[in-house]
Amino acid sequence: MYTIRYCYMQIRVKESNMNTSTKTLPEGYVQSVEINLKKNKRLALKLNIAGLPVMILSFFLFSSLVALARPSLMDTTGTVTAGVIVVIVGLTVTLLTIHELVHGFFFWAFTRSRPVFDLHLFYACAGAPDWYIPARKYAVSALGPLVIIDAVGFLLMLLVPLGWVLAPVYMMAMNTAGSTGDLYILTRVLKLSPTSLVNDTGDVVTFYEHISTISNP
Numbered sequence: 001m002y003t004i005r006y007c008y009m010q011i012r013v014k015e016s017n018m019n020t021s022t023k024t025l026p027e028g029y030v031q032s033v034e035i036n037l038k039k040n041k042r043l044a045l046k047l048n049i050a051g052l053p054v055m056i057l058s059f060f061l062f063s064s065l066v067a068l069a070r071p072s073l074m075d076t077t078g079t080v081t082a083g084v085i086v087v088i089v090g091l092t093v094t095l096l097t098i099h100e101l102v103h104g105f106f107f108w109a110f111t112r113s114r115p116v117f118d119l120h121l122f123y124a125c126a127g128a129p130d131w132y133i134p135a136r137k138y139a140v141s142a143l144g145p146l147v148i149i150d151a152v153g154f155l156l157m158l159l160v161p162l163g164w165v166l167a168p169v170y171m172m173a174m175n176t177a178g179s180t181g182d183l184y185i186l187t188r189v190l191k192l193s194p195t196s197l198v199n200d201t202g203d204v205v206t207f208y209e210h211i212s213t214i215s216n217p
Contacts, residue, residue, distance in 0.1 A: 019134060019137075020134065021110050021111045021128075021131050021132065021133045021134065021137070022131070022132050022197075023130055023131060023132070024132075025132055025197070025208060026132075026197075026210075028210050028211050028212065029132075029197060029208045029209065029210055029211070030208065030209065030211055030214070031206055031207070031208055032192070032196070032207050032208065032209045032214060033188060033192075033206070033207040034204065034205070034206045034207070035184075035185060035188065035204070035205045035206075036203065036204045037120075037123060037125075037181075037203055037204070038120075038203035038204060044120075044123055044181075047123075047180050047181045047184060048123070048180075050180050051177035051178065051180040052177070054176060054177045054180055055173050055174060055176070055177035056173075058172065058173040058176040058177060059169065059170065059173035062153075062154075062157070062169045062172050062173055063166075063169055065154075065157070066157055066165055066166075066169055069157070069158055070158070070162065070165065072162060087167070088170065091167060091170060091171055091174070092174060095149070095171055095174050095175055095178070096124055096178070098145075098149060099124075099145040099149065099175060099178055099179075100117055100124050100125065100126045100145075101126075102144045102145040102148055102149065103115070103125075103126035103141055103142075103144065103145060104117060104126040105144070106137075106140060106141035106144045107126060107127070107128040107131075107133075107141060107200075110128075110131075110133055110134075110137045110138075110141065111128050111131045111133065113128065113130065113131065115127060115128050116128070116129060116201075116202055117202070118202045118203070120203075123181065125202035125203060126202060127200045127201045127202030127203070128199075128200055129199070129200070129201040129202065131199065132197040132198070132199050132208065133197065133198050133199070133200070134195075134196075134197060134198075135189050135192050135193075135194065135195075135196040135197065135198055135207075136194065138189060138198040138200070139186055139189050139190070142182045142183075142185055142186045142189065143182065143186060145175065145178075145179060145182065146175065146176065146179040146182060146183070149171070149172070149175045150172045150175055150176060153168040153169075153171045153172035153175065154168070154172065156168040156171075157169060157172070185205055188207065189207070192207055192209060193209055193210070193213035195209070195210055195213060196208060196209045196210075196213075197209075
């Protein structure tokens with residue numbers, strides 16, 4: 001009877017860890033993986049370089065969708081002016097801000113605490129440094145900006161005046177490229193056990209797994 005009750009309590013603890021963020025690392029959890037962009041400048045640079053072909057491919061694909069949805073665009077021409085460059089720079093800065101704010105929103109939703117934001121040479125970041133977040137919820141926060149911003153961009157692509165249609169196309173391409181780091185982290189999260197916890201300081205993402213899942217995968 002004692003053994004059954006003990007096993008039942010272990011299951012309840014693991015189920016709780018799967019659904020609830022906590023400020024205290026539960027007993028039996030150990031660090032399994034760390035992604036440190038602050039120290040690993042090479043990884044940060046590689047992720048930025050990888051984003052370039054992603055942006056080019058995304059721009060081509062989204063432009064193709066525009067051509068199918070709004071064929072009249074194929075009959076228009078334009079030139080790159082100083083005004084266009086200013087708009088592109090403004091969109092980039094705005095998009096970068098919104099991208100991190102979406103991350104921050106999910107951190108707040110899962111912890112009910114104010115997230116932190118930071119800007120570096122190769123990347124911007126949001127984090128919840130005092131919290132251990134269940135892996136499944138962290139996966140949602142990682143994917144949030146890619147899904148939400150691209151969905152809004154696609155809707156704008158169909159609704160804005162023809163002269164502005166390339167703005168949401170650029171926005172979606174930039175956002176998809178900017179999500180390269182998020183997708184990299186997501187691939188690491190998906191390799192973890194469902195009961196894993198994630199601590200994200202912004203610069204450093206650390207994964208924790210229960211020792212029983214490491215020794216008995």
